Amino acid sequence: MVTKCSRCSLIASENNMFTQKIRGYVILLAFRDYLRKDLKVIDIGCGNGIITKLIKNKFNCDIIGTDILDYAKGIKYKKITNPDRLPFKDNSFECALLIDTLHHTKNQKKLIMNTLRVSKEVLIYETAPGFWAWFTDVILNYITNKEMDRTFTHRTIKGWSNFFDELNLNYERIKFKLPLWYPMPQFAFRIWK
Numbered sequence: 249m250v251t252k253c254s255r256c257s258l259i260a261s262e263n264n265m266f267t268q269k270i271r272g273y274v275i276l277l278a279f280r281d282y283l284r285k286d287l288k289v290i291d292i293g294c295g296n297g298i299i300t301k302l303i304k305n306k307f308n309c310d311i312i313g314t315d316i317l318d319y320a321k322g323i324k325y326k327k328i329t330n331p332d333r334l335p336f337k338d339n340s341f342e343c344a345l346l347i348d349t350l351h352h353t354k355n356q357k358k359l360i361m362n363t364l365r366v367s368k369e370v371l372i373y374e375t376a377p378g379f380w381a382w383f384t385d386v387i388l389n390y391i392t393n394k395e396m397d398r399t400f401t402h403r404t405i406k407g408w409s410n411f412f413d414e415l416n417l418n419y420e421r422i423k424f425k426l427p428l429w430y431p432m433p434q435f436a437f438r439i440w441k
Contacts, residue, residue: 268296268298268299269298269302270430271299271432272298272299272302272303273302273427274424274426274427274430274434275299275302275303275347275373276302276303276306277424277425278373278422278424278434278436279303279345279371279373279422279436281422282343282371282422282438283303283306283307283309283343283371284307284309285307285308285309286308286309286310287307287309287310287342287343288309288310288340288341288342288343289303289309289310289311289312289341289342289343289344289345290311290312290313290314290334290336290340290341290343290344290345290366290367291303291311291312291313291314291344291345291347292314292315292334292344292345292346292349292359292363293314293315293346293347293348293349293352294313294314294315294320294323294325294347295315295317295319295320296319296320296321297313297320297321297322297323297325299347300313300320300323301322301323303345304323309343311323311324312324312325312326313325313326314326314327314328314334314335314336315327315328316328316331332358332362333362334362334363334365334366336366337366338365338366339365339366339367339368340366340367341366341367341368342367342368342369343367343368343369343370343371344363344364344366344367344369344370344371345370345371345373346359346360346363346370346371346372346373347372347373348373348374348375350372350374350401351374351375351381351385351400351401351402351403352385352401353401354401356401356411357411357415360415360417360439361415364417364439364440364441368440369438369439369440370438370439370440371422371436371437371438372408372436372437372438372439373434373435373436374402374403374408374434374435374436375402375432375433375434376402376404376405376432376433376434376435377402377403377404378433380431380432380433381400381402381432382400384432385400386400405421405435408435408437409421412437412439417439417440417441418439418440418441419437419438419439419440420437420438421435421436421437422435422436422437422438424436
């Protein structure tokens with residue numbers, strides 16, 4: 249028997265998959281010059297794995313997802329059991345992805361440095377602070393996953409650049425054109441030691 253509550257969850261889940269596929273299209277645009285076949289990649293904060301699967305299908309890279317919440321489906325996955333240390337050896341990956349992960353993180357410095365411990369470089373994709381960041385985090389994430397941390401530590405492009413400078417990291421802003429129909433201001437960076 250399907251109850252009203254389970255119908256709402258099903259609708260929210262289906263809508264989230266639809267919005268994640270749209271978001272995934274934009275992420276593929278941003279990272280198209282950095283991901284390639286046979287590249288060993290980790291997607292940190294992969295969530296349900298939809299974006300991880302899109303990246304795998306598009307670039308045919310060797311990708312594994314990881315998250316502190318265990319709800320990824322249909323991908324290679326390893327759960328993070330200790331939030332202070334990723335469950336991988338040093339230099340295990342050529343590339344790490346932090347896709348809309350850092351704004352859910354209380355200690356961004358620790359996560360970035362831990363990510364650079366396991367990977368040579370990191371591709372970061374984030375939402376700019378503002379209404380759409382609030383809406384997607386508070387409303388959509390609450391509907392689809394009540395356990396998700398809504399720390400809401402978004403930064404501007406300048407804020408991220410200053411943060412990377414403070415950490416003495418090399419970085420470049422990844423420039424890509426957002427489709428006219430895409431409402432959320434987003435940006436990407438590539439960082440390395």
